[in-house]
Amino acid sequence: MSYGSAAVGRLKSGKTVFVEGAVAGDNVAVELVQDKKTFARARVCQIVEPSPLREQRPACQAACSGCPWRILSYGAQLEAKRANVMDALVKNGKFPRERAEQLVAATVPSKREWGYRNKIELGCGTDGRGLLSLGFYQEGTHQLDPVECCPAAVRPLQKLPRALSGALRYALGSETCGLFRVGVRGSVRTKDVEVALWTTPGAFPRAVASKTLASSCKPTSLVRVMADEGAARKVKKVEALFGKGCWEEQLGDFRFLVSAPSFFQVNTAQAEQLVQLVLEGLEVEPGTYVADLYAGGGTFSIPLAAAGADVVAVEAAGSSVRDLRRNAQRADVEVEVVGGDTARELPELGELDALVVDPPRAGLAPGVVDSIAAAGPQKVAYVSCDPFTWARDVALLEKSGYQLHSAVPVDLFPQTYHVETVSIFRRAIQ
Ligand SMILES: C[S@@+](CC[C@H](N)C(=O)[O-])C[C@H]1O[C@@H](n2cnc3c(N)ncnc32)[C@H](O)[C@@H]1O
Numbered sequence: 415m416s417y418g419s420a421a422v423g424r425l426k427s428g429k430t431v432f433v434e435g436a437v438a439g440d441n442v443a444v445e446l447v448q449d450k451k452t453f454a455r456a457r458v459c460q461i462v463e464p465s466p467l468r469e470q471r472p473a474c475q476a477a478c479s480g481c482p483w484r485i486l487s488y489g490a491q492l493e494a495k496r497a498n499v500m501d502a503l504v505k506n507g508k509f510p511r512e513r514a515e516q517l518v519a520a521t522v523p524s525k526r527e528w529g530y531r532n533k534i535e536l537g538c539g540t541d542g543r544g545l546l547s548l549g550f551y552q553e554g555t556h557q558l559d560p561v562e563c564c565p566a567a568v569r570p571l572q573k574l575p576r577a578l579s580g581a582l583r584y585a586l587g588s589e590t591c592g593l594f595r596v597g598v599r600g601s602v603r604t605k606d607v608e609v610a611l612w613t614t615p616g617a618f619p620r621a622v623a624s625k626t627l628a629s630s631c632k633p634t635s636l637v638r639v640m641a642d643e644g645a646a647r648k649v650k651k652v653e654a655l656f657g658k659g660c661w662e663e664q665l666g667d668f669r670f671l672v673s674a675p676s677f678f679q680v681n682t683a684q685a686e687q688l689v690q691l692v693l694e695g696l697e698v699e700p701g702t703y704v705a706d707l708y709a710g711g712g713t714f715s716i717p718l719a720a721a722g723a724d725v726v727a728v729e730a731a732g733s734s735v736r737d738l739r740r741n742a743q744r745a746d747v748e749v750e751v752v753g754g755d756t757a758r759e760l761p762e763l764g765e766l767d768a769l770v771v772d773p774p775r776a777g778l779a780p781g782v783v784d785s786i787a788a789a790g791p792q793k794v795a796y797v798s799c800d801p802f803t804w805a806r807d808v809a810l811l812e813k814s815g816y817q818l819h820s821a822v823p824v825d826l827f828p829q830t831y832h833v834e835t836v837s838i839f840r841r842a843i844q
Pocket residue numbers: 677678679707708709710711712713714728729730731734754755756757772773774799
């Protein structure tokens with residue numbers, strides 16, 4: 415399996431071909447959709463001999479491209495994720511394959527193969543009849559696949575897309591009123607369900623939308639997030655329309671309050687595995703000075719502080735900074751929270767004993783590895799959601815005096831190719 419939706423095969427000529435709709439071990443007849451000098455892309459016309467790893471999955475909407483690996487057995491998904499992490503280490507990190515084999519552990523399986531997502535994000539458009547429709551965007555495109563039900567989501571969210579479409583059509587008529595996205599978060603632990611209506615700033619029928627959605631979808635919180643569609647992450651204002659105005663989740667011993675625009679790990683049970691691996695890897699003791707960079711709402715900062723570490727957390731997004739401060743207060747732990755950019759703030763933190771980094775897909779910004787080496791932590795935990803940028807950073811860290819000690823892929827996203835990796839580095843030069 416590639417690090418993507420396609421399976422990797424060979425044409426009779428020997429050329430590598432990325433095949434949509436196939437799984438590892440299939441023998442398929444394909445139609446080429448792109449033929450380049452060194453590789454081709456194709457889709458399946460006929461399955462000549464199905465792979466023993468193929469699986470019939472519960473039918474969800476055939477058009478949705480959100481779970482491309484659902485036709486592959488779960489055991490094979492876990493192995494393919496480990497293989498992708500190792501490949502990244504070999505290709506981008508320039509590790510000898512033997513060393514990569516030794517360092518990369520088996521993938522930690524998800525407690526749930528379906529019904530695990532605590533969040534879904536639905537794009538908003540109009541259907542052929544000009545009626546408002548909610549759906550998932552096909553990866554990397556503006557093509558919206560209509561969706562009514564999502565078995566990957568936690569139970570309280572599974573049938574919400576259909577109810578939301580109906581309620582929003584009723585509330586907004588044939589207009590979208592600037593609505594471009596609907597975010598929904600649900601927790602089986604706290605029973606909270608939050609609906610976030612992402613709109614452009616300006617007029618919006620708040621009263622009718624809140625009344626309709628509150629009675630048909632019964633959320634514990636309904637908010638409107640105002641942002642420009644092209645720059646959705648630049649939030650202008652969040653308005654509570656109904657209920658609590660935030661969403662809460664229980665993660666380990668702590669309860670996290672999460673505002674609609676803030677990041678939170680999408681698979682709660684697996685996020686607990688990430689925290690466990692980071693705590694075990696860093697072996698903090700009371701008084702250990704730890705920085706948590708790209709800290710979000712405090713997923714790692716709070717358990718580290720509860721374990722006795724002196725924690726400084728750096729986070730760029732304003733809403734997460736506010737959540738983190740409140741979460742630390744509610745957990746009754748002290749965390750020094752710095753709102754700002756990691757690359758700029760890290761050199762100001764002084765000498766560190768240990769460090770956690772959990773950057774977005776792009777990995778560490780240029781200069782961050784040099785700043786890590788200057789701060790000199792003995793141990794570094796790197797939590798990554800992209801094996802290829804991670805492997806690039808591993809190579810940089812190894813050049814800067816850190817040695818990769820272990821790498822554990824953790825499955826937060828069953829039925830997809832996405833994989834999280836928790837890696838632990840030790841300082842090689844004292
Ligand atoms: C993958 S999330 C991890 C959050 C947190 N560690 C967790 O597990 O919930 C990455 C976080 O980094 C933040 N971020 C993105 N760019 C940043 C930067 N340059 N400096 C600091 N934080 C940043 C994002 O707002 C987001 O909260």
